[in-house]
Amino acid sequence: MLKILGRSSSINVQKVMWCAAELGVEVERADIGGKYGGNDTPEYLGLNPNGLVPTMEDGEVVLWESNTIVRYLAETRGGPPWLATDAAGRGLASQWMDWYLTRMHPPMTVIFWGQVRTAPGDRDREAEKKAAGQAGRLWRLVEAQLEKHDFITGGEPTIGDIPIGCSVNRWYLLDVDRPALPRLAAYYERLKERPAYREHVASITME
Structure with missing residues (x-):
């Protein structure tokens, strides 16, 4: 299952979660960052050296930067209208x-x-x-x-x-x-x- 690491109040996490929901992608999300902390641990920094949210884990694929994750989801799980064919x-x-x-x-x-x-x-x-x-x-x-x-x-x-x-x-x-x-x-x-x-x-x- 696709994993998203990041608290729901982050606007960057919201981008990814909204996109995933529109595409019908099942997501396991963990509260990371802000009042929850956890974004400065060695484990998290090993995934995202910036210590920011969100971070996406899709099997062996790890991505950060919310716009990049949105594009990735649209390309791997989406199609029209969310991702144009041309x-x-x-x-x-x-x-x-x-x-x-x-x-x-x-x-x-x-x-x-x-x-x-x-x-x-x-x-x-x-x-x-x-x-x-x-x-x-x-x-x-x-x-x-x-x-x-x-x-x-x-x-x-x-x-x-x-x-x-x-x-x-x-x-x-x-x-x-x-x-x-x-x-x-x-x-x-x-x-x-x-x-x-x-x-x-x-x-x-x-x-």
Whole structure:
């Protein structure tokens, strides 16, 4: 059975668990990292020298980096619509996965850490406000993409929706001044209609 090492509250673990559930993959998950610890043991570092989560064990295959694991699952257990059959479609989905990682993840992390993992007296509210402005501008790019179709790359969800879909959940849970983005809000509602998304993303408490 596929094993995922990482706590459910990690957004990176959520990516993998949501993807696996959509593909019908049975997963054995272990709480590692955060309040559970265990990510600094010699055994864990032997699997993932970064000491971060998630780590995937699939028989003799060991992978870390959540986007890589999502791609691996789609390639080994998936198919349309989650993994396009043509190179252009796969490239477009990967483009948005990488865009999230390089552009959206940094400002969203500043907001999340400030509001969820920092004591009120230690928060840098100016940094959070600046990051929220940056994120808002980036979410406008997603809004424009959603003018074309219901999901990030087309009429059905693909792996390109996985990172953005996990992040949009936090965008609507965090206390930020959000611009009016009706297509993004509708996208979030469509995602919440999916049982796998509700179980592994929308229902998980931020911590």
